[in-house]
Amino acid sequence: MSELTLTLIKLGFLAVLWIFVLSAVSVIRTDIFGTRVPSRQVAKPSKKSAAPAQKSKPAKRRRGKRGQPSLLQIVDGPNAGQSVPLGDDPIILGRGTDAAIRLNDDYVSTRHARFASNGEQWFVEDLGSTNGTYIGSQRITTPVPLSMGTQVRLGKTIVELRK
Amino acid sequence: MSTPTWVPRRRRGAELALTVMAVAIGVFGYIAVGLGVSGTIPSDTYALIGGLVLAAIGAHLAVRRFAPYADPILLPLVLCLNGLGLVMIHRLDLGRQAIDPERGAFAGSQVVWTFVGIVAFAAVLVIVRDHRRLQALTYTFGLAAIVLLILPLLPGIGHEQNGARIWIRLGPFSFQPGEAAKICLAIFFAGYLVVKRDVLALAGKRILGIDLPRGRDLGPILLGWLISVGILVFQRDLGSSLLFFGLFVVVLFVATERPGWLVVGSLLFAFGAWLGYTAFGHVRVRFEAWLDPFADPDRNMQIVSALFGLAHGGLIGRGWGQGSPELTPFSFSDFILASLGEELGLTGLMAILLIYGLIVERGLRIALTCRDGFGKLLAIGLTMSFAIQVFIVAGGVTRLIPLTGLTAPFLAQGGSSIVMNWAIIALLLRISDQTRRPAPPTSSVGSDEQTQVVKL
Numbered sequence: 001m002s003e004l005t006l007t008l009i010k011l012g013f014l015a016v017l018w019i020f021v022l023s024a025v026s027v028i029r030t031d032i033f034g035t036r037v038p039s040r041q042v043a044k045p046s047k048k049s050a051a052p053a054q055k056s057k058p059a060k061r062r063r064g065k066r067g068q069p070s071l072l073q074i075v076d077g078p079n080a081g082q083s084v085p086l087g088d089d090p091i092i093l094g095r096g097t098d099a100a101i102r103l104n105d106d107y108v109s110t111r112h113a114r115f116a117s118n119g120e121q122w123f124v125e126d127l128g129s130t131n132g133t134y135i136g137s138q139r140i141t142t143p144v145p146l147s148m149g150t151q152v153r154l155g156k157t158i159v160e161l162r163k
Numbered sequence: 164m165s166t167p168t169w170v171p172r173r174r175r176g177a178e179l180a181l182t183v184m185a186v187a188i189g190v191f192g193y194i195a196v197g198l199g200v201s202g203t204i205p206s207d208t209y210a211l212i213g214g215l216v217l218a219a220i221g222a223h224l225a226v227r228r229f230a231p232y233a234d235p236i237l238l239p240l241v242l243c244l245n246g247l248g249l250v251m252i253h254r255l256d257l258g259r260q261a262i263d264p265e266r267g268a269f270a271g272s273q274v275v276w277t278f279v280g281i282v283a284f285a286a287v288l289v290i291v292r293d294h295r296r297l298q299a300l301t302y303t304f305g306l307a308a309i310v311l312l313i314l315p316l317l318p319g320i321g322h323e324q325n326g327a328r329i330w331i332r333l334g335p336f337s338f339q340p341g342e343a344a345k346i347c348l349a350i351f352f353a354g355y356l357v358v359k360r361d362v363l364a365l366a367g368k369r370i371l372g373i374d375l376p377r378g379r380d381l382g383p384i385l386l387g388w389l390i391s392v393g394i395l396v397f398q399r400d401l402g403s404s405l406l407f408f409g410l411f412v413v414v415l416f417v418a419t420e421r422p423g424w425l426v427v428g429s430l431l432f433a434f435g436a437w438l439g440y441t442a443f444g445h446v447r448v449r450f451e452a453w454l455d456p457f458a459d460p461d462r463n464m465q466i467v468s469a470l471f472g473l474a475h476g477g478l479i480g481r482g483w484g485q486g487s488p489e490l491t492p493f494s495f496s497d498f499i500l501a502s503l504g505e506e507l508g509l510t511g512l513m514a515i516l517l518i519y520g521l522i523v524e525r526g527l528r529i530a531l532t533c534r535d536g537f538g539k540l541l542a543i544g545l546t547m548s549f550a551i552q553v554f555i556v557a558g559g560v561t562r563l564i565p566l567t568g569l570t571a572p573f574l575a576q577g578g579s580s581i582v583m584n585w586a587i588i589a590l591l592l593r594i595s596d597q598t599r600r601p602a603p604p605t606s607s608v609g610s611d612e613q614t615q616v617v618k619l
Contacts (some may be wrong), residue, residue, distance in 0.1 A: 009325030010482030
């Protein structure tokens with residue numbers, strides 16, 4: 001083997017190694033940017049409704065379709081009567097400061113459950129809470145689609161979607 | 164009205180393409196070693212190449228069949244490292260046997276262990292269909308970790324080698340149970356902390372700006388940790404005890420979101436390091452070899468030789484088969500990074516470290532996107548144990564930190580290490596498969612059989 005051949009093999013191997021690393025990175029890149037982003041038909045929410053609503057306030061914005069829920073209402077528990085208008089952004093319920101309604105309920109975790117919409121359907125998802133989120137007697141472990149009036153229980157608090 | 168923002172994609176094609184490249188790197192390496200050492204491609208190389216190809220096909224098919232939505236990048240990255248490790252071990256076999264033909268060859272057994280690793284990988288994917296079920300076995304895994312760590316101390320099956328009593332021997336096979344204990348402990352920490360994290364973070368007194376939890380909440384986990392670290396110190400396996408301690412602190416920090424744990428952890432670590440330095444002679448030797456290896460070049464011959472090897476490699480290395488990494492003792496296991504640095508140079512070593520970095524990045528990404536707390540903590544624990552291990556090995560070999568005996572995952576020779584690391588990757592892929600898979604169609608809320616419930 002001549003010196004030149006060995007040097008070429010050496011450089012070739014390093015090149016192949018780096019090409020592999022860079023292609024792995026490019027696959028990661030397409031994995032981040034390659035997801036199809038849907039064309040937003042719903043108008044972007046105004047800044048006002050994007051901010052977490054601490055107090056109950058009437059829903060200003062009606063969703064386009066009829067029969068869609070517009071309000072997340074607390075029907076039982078220490079914060080009964082309060083509500084959050086539903087926008088495009090997910091809503092977090094819990095005792096923490098980033099919750100849309102700070103629940104004053106000892107059986108609720110800091111970040112207890114999240115209500116999120118995919119545009120046509122609202123889902124509730126437990127955020128690893130200590131006491132769990134229940135629909136009926138069933139503790140939920142995955143995002144569960146919600147219909148209007150389904151009662152969701154977090155600790156001693158019961159919430160439901162309303163028009 | 165609109166399509167969902169997250170479109171689940173399998174990306175198995177991209178994985179296959181990268182897998183082919185990873186295997187090609189291994190094959191190229193074998194050929195380059197043959198040409199570099201003897202000028203020809205020896206016939207027995209084809210057995211090793213065939214082994215690597217079969218392992219890659221097996222792993223890829225297992226993922227396609229059992230975890231179709233799993234992360235597409237992890238498997239090729241790991242296969243690339245495994246291939247590089249096999250090539251380097253084969254090259255060191257040739258080098259060491261050129262010095263003394265009596266010395267044993269490791270490449271063949273390493274290929275066999277790689278197969279066992281792939282089998283373990285597939286077995287984990289088949290058996291663990293849903294990682295959340297592992298949470299039900301939290302305490303079983305905690306107990307298993309302790310039993311595994313005690314095993315080498317038992318007379319009869321325990322076996323001391325190179326000053327550390329961390330092997331068990333059953334017939335012709337020897338195994339390092341500490342590697343399996345790492346996975347068990349990660350599952351135990353995750354399962355325990357996901358239940359107790361609110362109590363740990365909220366209930367308790369505040370001392371010196373740090374929220375200290377109540378003793379009864381912290382008790383079991385501290386006990387489990389003390390037992391494992393105590394055993395490790397007793398077995399003189401300082402690398403693993405450092406690894407378990409780092410794993411413990413990181414998972415605790417992630418679970419409670421309290422930075423105070425990092426402070427407490429660093430203080431405990433400093434105290435432990437000082438204690439080890441004053442109490443154990445071999446820790447002092449390691450420290451002195453780290454601070455000034457050239458003060459006693461005969462005693463610190465291993466690290467000195469590795470440093471000369473890295474310097475010999477320089478920026479682009481000697482080329483496969485052109486350096487002399489076989490001069491360093493344990494150049495095929497603890498010092499394999501130095502061997503690779505000598506033959507591939509800084510350029511190659513940086514690529515390898517980047518591959519490790521990408522594996523860790525994918526692990527953390529899996530933890531971020533995972534929806535359940537247990538999966539998050541498990542992914543964090545497994546990934547960070549991997550990251551800490553790489554840091555300890557690479558830092559030790561390059562004299563950034565004192566040298567402690569740990570294996571470079573997937574590269575170094577050693578059966579238990581490679582098998583258990585494949586199992587870790589399988590667990591990560593399982594979590595990622597659960598995360599990226601499209602949600603099961605749940606049409607109505609009331610019907611219980613369609614609501615996915617996991618018994619805990």
